[in-house]
Amino acid sequence: MIFRTHMAADISGLVGESVSLAGWVARRRDHGGITFIDIRDASGIAQVVADGLATEDLRMEFCIRVMGTVRARPEGTINADLPTGTVEVAADSIEVLSPSDPLPFMLDDRVDADERTRLEYRYLDLRRPRMAANLRARSKAVSAIRRSLEGLGFLEIETPTLVRSTPEGARDVLVPSRLRPGSFYALPQSPQLFKQLLMIAGVERYFQIARCYRDEDFRADRQLEFTQLDLEGAYWGENEVQTTIEAAIAAVVQDLRGESPPLPFPRLTWQESMDRYGADKPDLRFGMEIVDLSSELTGTEFRGFAATLESNGVVRGINTGAREFPRSLADKLTEEAKALGAAGLVWMVIEPDSQLRSPVAKFLAAHEQKAIVEALAGQPGDVLLLVAGPWRTAVTVLGQLRLSLGRPEGHRDLAFVWVTDFPMFEETGDGNLTFSHHPFTSPQDVEVMRNRPLEAKARAYDVVVNGVELGSGSIRIHHPDLQRQVFDILGISAEEQESRFGWFLRALRYGTPPHGGFAFGIDRLVMVLQEEANIRQVIPFPKTQTGHDPMTMSPSPVDEGQLAELGIALVEE
């Protein structure tokens, strides 16, 4: 049986022809015995006119088949908003293929059902034009990535998803084994070690659109499972990785937005990014850069600043531009700064006469005031914000205030940037070191790493768009001895190195080529390009922030007998 001869959007040129359409009743109106039905399929909408047919039973979202003849619409009824707005189908017959219950919410982008209901009826939610467009965009994005990488000679290779548990900064999702009761697989947090093995295996150019799993406490933009573009190349340096990623991202932007972003993306070192934007994922769509005011304030008699500078702290500021600055905003920003760890926030308003209005104005000498205004390129009306304190606190707080005051809504503009030269290690609260990227990242200088690990830079880089981290990569360690040294610095005992990574350290011993790679989140890239505010909008069947699926009511209890086969049992709470 052939259900239809044409898609709804394709009938404009067919006046006089017999067609058969199939789709949903998107709308119906009755005018004096004649029924007008908008039929919607994956291509779009066409108007059907039913004159003398029994249509009482046709309700919203009934799945129907219409046979009829395409004709020009009478003058005055042409709908310029609709691609098929000049024609309509005069129906000879309308057949209900499948009726519909009344809908839990209207399938209209203007109607905002609550998200739980939308997830419970995701199959209806996805019929909405915006969600359908997101599905198409995601498919196009993945296709563009593949086309780009295949053109560069990459092989797509599937790595296992039932793997050995390895620590990468988040909890593993465990899978009990039935054939070895009491033993477990883990779902991969990323294909990191397998892609490095593929380099050892001689693949040289690997990629995969890989499902990954992280059992974190959910944040707004995280899901228990997510999808990343994962790639790796042998005999590669930073530039080869970054050029490849830029090409893949540009292909996606081209296909989703119709124009390619300028290449190469700008590069900022991590240090520059922190200094200028107070973040390692800077939003470059707007300026409001952080300025160092320490030299302007050398020798100041204002104790608040002087004490900070004497104790190796800094004074930094941003010019937030001309804006109303009521007391309430001053209080709100001060509170925000304190919540982020600042001792306080200094605000200054440049009056029309270029005088500074500020609680600290009276403590600052005239030349200091002038120097601050000049350093921040202040104009009358501008509001300046200053933070004094340890470097990291000062820039982080100002970076956050910068976002609060300057960040554009949505993602119409795109500002891609590479952030490079990340630190190799970070201090954990307890005085130990942890890795910034992951423990397989190569240091820039082995001697520095050995002697002053906190000063060591990694051969690691992130790509950021509009303040959203899309992904990160690095040149990897390809010598087992260096890998052990990094494990040592991370405080992983020799015994633990062997039990957890022994198999990988062994693999490194067989002529491992130098290699590096990258991974970025497909969900996030599509989210930004589709101007969505959360990744659930671009994931076909997402879970809630507690990992729950309101449609299937998963996760769910299972039979105790099934668990017994796995060598496990439920524990009473």
Next chain:
Amino acid sequence: MIFRTHMAADISGLVGESVSLAGWVARRRDHGGITFIDIRDASGIAQVVADGLATEDLRMEFCIRVMGTVRARPEGTINADLPTGTVEVAADSIEVLSPSDPLPFMLDDRVDADERTRLEYRYLDLRRPRMAANLRARSKAVSAIRRSLEGLGFLEIETPTLVRSTPEGARDVLVPSRLRPGSFYALPQSPQLFKQLLMIAGVERYFQIARCYRDEDFRADRQLEFTQLDLEGAYWGENEVQTTIEAAIAAVVQDLRGESPPLPFPRLTWQESMDRYGADKPDLRFGMEIVDLSSELTGTEFRGFAATLESNGVVRGINTGAREFPRSLADKLTEEAKALGAAGLVWMVIEPDSQLRSPVAKFLAAHEQKAIVEALAGQPGDVLLLVAGPWRTAVTVLGQLRLSLGRPEGHRDLAFVWVTDFPMFEETGDGNLTFSHHPFTSPQDVEVMRNRPLEAKARAYDVVVNGVELGSGSIRIHHPDLQRQVFDILGISAEEQESRFGWFLRALRYGTPPHGGFAFGIDRLVMVLQEEANIRQVIPFPKTQTGHDPMTMSPSPVDEGQLAELGIALVEE
């Protein structure tokens, strides 16, 4: 740092030029102070001549970088077997990028290491030319499928891999939830219900290269995780599905074998396939078809056949062709037939004088003998095999003997075939019914299904190549009432229907379009096209038949504290 200027295979035209190559030492020979090194990278092999360089340390599979000048090989040393066999690189310097331990086995296709060792060092095993070719073939296969389907307007959509447990004929792989301790996700056996939801969601053309999971007791060609092409279309009948799958498979064959198989593939109904080949996955590369001899033997006085025919049994036979037929082979085949459930096996050798040599010859009338020989197109020298018994036993046993005696080695020739019109249900041992395909398959005739379910045919079809089932599909049920009726026939109580499938039955109530689809195993298709005998040869990192990974030693025990977080504990055995 740029590690290389050229790939090894690309230097033939570069005589006189300086190049830098990077790769592995595939071979080294010393001739009077000069060392000849074959350097191997992903493109192939080039010969490097080191004259006056220190090369004592270079061992097999050291990762090296060579800088030098391409020159023509002296006459008499040209290697016609090698694409770069007319040139060599006179090395100026050779740098060891990474040394190698002695190898656990030779990386040579001619050397057969045992599979466990190969899996333990899979990263070395994959360097072998045959395995590297399999990786490339698999990548090309997946790319060809995508290209084919995207050209037909399909969207690639990812469905969740942490889903609710549903029964589809195999055990679910369970995943404990940390945020809901004591509850479990399942890894999907297939995206079946989600792809049906996508049809309800209006996608109309969906595909996915999907990771699926089945916790079966492992067979030679099964893995705990495997990859299938999964697709579905709305407003589709059998022909649309089959044409689409044929196009995708043809694209793969074209890219891997260099020529497309003839389209359309032949179609056989399940009944024909069973009658003629004794299997629902017939190997059509050879004839030896099963022939019904019942009418030839009507009224026979040979009790063995007469009793069978009187009790509604059949007598069927195959002509195995001219062959030696010693007693030992007769005994072996008889044993095989009995092991498969036959009461016995009748063999007949046509002597040069056209007389039958057979233990039963004396019981058969001359006209019966003649009729049997004619029905089987027997020629002098041919060996005929006959089985009498219930239809299913007779054809199945003969189908198996046919394979034992006729099946070609390897998969050089390809014989694709559709098997259609499968039965809707099968009897289980205990007198209940189970589904042949899956419980979401549409019957051909609802009335027949209700009244005589065992006679009902399903709108289900398999695609088979060389006797290997690649995949199966069906037109689905799109009405909730019909879906419930099928559940009823399967003996699933109303309560169980609600608890397991209630959410899906609800989804069917919103104007579900008629739809159908297919899934086929990527692993198996690539296995056949690469002429491999087991799927582990075409899976980058497979597990053993007990689900074990000898490289990472997974699955492995985990920390009890981790389990406690999940609300589970190990049970003492």
